[in-house]
Amino acid sequence: MDALANLLDGPRARGAFLLRSVLTPPWSIRIADRAPLTLVHMVRGDAWIRTDDGRARLLRPGDIAVIRGPEPYVVAGDRETEPQIVIRPGQVSTDVEGNELCEQMDLGVRTWGDDPDGVGGIRGGAEEPSPASAVMISGTYQMRGEVSSRLLSALPQVLVLAGDAWSSPLPALLSEEIVRDEPGQEVVLDRLLDLLLIAVLRTWFARPEAAAPAWYAAQSDPVVGPALRLLHDDPARPWTVADLAARTGVSRAALGRRFTDLVGEPPMAYLTGWRLALAADLLREPDTTIASVARRVGYGSPFALSAAFKRVRGVSPQQYRERTPAAS
Structure with missing residues (x-):
C-alpha cells in the first residue's frame, strides 16, 4: 500500500x-x-x-x-x-x-x-x-x-x-x-x-x-517510492536502513541520503512518525489495549511505545486515550 x-x-x-x-x-x-x-x-x-x-x-x-x-x-x-x-x-x-x-x-x-x-x-x-x-x-x-x-x-x-x-x-x-x-x-x-x-x-x-507534500512526490521515485511502500505495508516489522536498502537495491548511504532529500527526514524518523500516528488511531478504538497497540505498530512492549509516544506527543498513550473521543 x-x-x-x-x-x-x-x-x-x-x-x-x-x-x-x-x-x-x-x-x-x-x-x-x-x-x-x-x-x-x-x-x-x-x-x-x-x-x-x-x-x-x-x-x-x-x-x-x-x-x-x-x-x-x-x-x-x-x-x-x-x-x-x-x-x-x-x-x-x-x-x-x-x-x-x-x-x-x-x-x-x-x-x-x-x-x-x-x-x-x-x-x-x-x-x-x-x-x-x-x-x-x-x-x-x-x-x-x-x-x-x-x-x-x-x-x-x-x-x-x-x-x-x-x-x-x-x-x-x-x-x-x-x-x-x-x-x-x-x-x-x-x-x-x-x-x-x-x-x-x-x-x-x-x-x-x-505544492504536493514531499511524501507524495517521493512515491514516484524509483528508490524512495518502494521504500515508502515497504514501511507502509508492514510498519510493525523491525526495519533498519540496511533492510530497506537491501530491499530497494541500493546502499544504506544512498538510501538514507535520497530518502532524506525527498521526504524531508531520514527513513527511521519517518517510520517512527508513521507508527505513532497509527498508534494514536488505534488508541481511539475502545477494545484495544496499549500492549496490543504496541505489537501492531512495531514496539516490543507497552513501555517502549509509551516512551516514544510521550517523547513525541508530550503525553502518555493512556493520557492521550483519556483526552481523545473514542472512534465510532
Missing part, C-alpha cells in the same frame, strides 16, 4: 453525511459543523465559498471543492448575501436565531432546500418562475484521527478542482445514486464518496499549484 492509500484509509467514509441541496437565490449558508473534511460538487448554478479570513472561491457547475475543517465557512450564491441558515455539529440546520429547519426544508431522499423542482412558484401575484435554483451535493466526513491529520495538513483550507480540468464519471454517478433509496445504499454512497475524494486528490496533487 502506498502512502496516499494509507492516509486515505483514515478518512474512509463510514456512514458519511451526504446531501443534495436545492436552493433558490439569494441563498447563503454558514457551515459550522466542525467536520474535518467536506467535499462539495456543484451540479447547477454558481456558489462562493467564503472563509473567515476574507478569502472567497467561486464554484461553477461541474467544479468540486474540498474543504478542510474544523474552521467555519460560508457557502453562498453570491459574495455579499449574509447567511440565512447555519449548519451546526451533528448536521443540524437552523436559522441564524437557532430555530431548527431540518423538517421544514426536507425535500425527500437525501435532498434538502427550499425548491423541490428547481424553480420557484408565484411572485407578485403572477405565475412566474424564479431564477433557477442552485443544486449542489455535499459529502461530509465525520472522522477525527491522527493518520488522517497527516493528509489534512497537506491540504489548503479550500481547494477547487474545475470541472473542465479533469474527466471522471464519478460526479455524475454520485448525483444519480444520492437520490436512490434502496437496500445497501448507504454503503454504495460511502464508497462513491471515497472514490471521488481519491480521484480529486490525485488530480489535485499532480497540479503544480498544489
Whole structure:
C-alpha cells in the first residue's frame, strides 16, 4: 500500500453525511459543523465559498471543492448575501436565531432546500418562475484521527478542482445514486464518496499549484517510492536502513541520503512518525489495549511505545486515550 492509500484509509467514509441541496437565490449558508473534511460538487448554478479570513472561491457547475475543517465557512450564491441558515455539529440546520429547519426544508431522499423542482412558484401575484435554483451535493466526513491529520495538513483550507480540468464519471454517478433509496445504499454512497475524494486528490496533487507534500512526490521515485511502500505495508516489522536498502537495491548511504532529500527526514524518523500516528488511531478504538497497540505498530512492549509516544506527543498513550473521543 502506498502512502496516499494509507492516509486515505483514515478518512474512509463510514456512514458519511451526504446531501443534495436545492436552493433558490439569494441563498447563503454558514457551515459550522466542525467536520474535518467536506467535499462539495456543484451540479447547477454558481456558489462562493467564503472563509473567515476574507478569502472567497467561486464554484461553477461541474467544479468540486474540498474543504478542510474544523474552521467555519460560508457557502453562498453570491459574495455579499449574509447567511440565512447555519449548519451546526451533528448536521443540524437552523436559522441564524437557532430555530431548527431540518423538517421544514426536507425535500425527500437525501435532498434538502427550499425548491423541490428547481424553480420557484408565484411572485407578485403572477405565475412566474424564479431564477433557477442552485443544486449542489455535499459529502461530509465525520472522522477525527491522527493518520488522517497527516493528509489534512497537506491540504489548503479550500481547494477547487474545475470541472473542465479533469474527466471522471464519478460526479455524475454520485448525483444519480444520492437520490436512490434502496437496500445497501448507504454503503454504495460511502464508497462513491471515497472514490471521488481519491480521484480529486490525485488530480489535485499532480497540479503544480498544489505544492504536493514531499511524501507524495517521493512515491514516484524509483528508490524512495518502494521504500515508502515497504514501511507502509508492514510498519510493525523491525526495519533498519540496511533492510530497506537491501530491499530497494541500493546502499544504506544512498538510501538514507535520497530518502532524506525527498521526504524531508531520514527513513527511521519517518517510520517512527508513521507508527505513532497509527498508534494514536488505534488508541481511539475502545477494545484495544496499549500492549496490543504496541505489537501492531512495531514496539516490543507497552513501555517502549509509551516512551516514544510521550517523547513525541508530550503525553502518555493512556493520557492521550483519556483526552481523545473514542472512534465510532
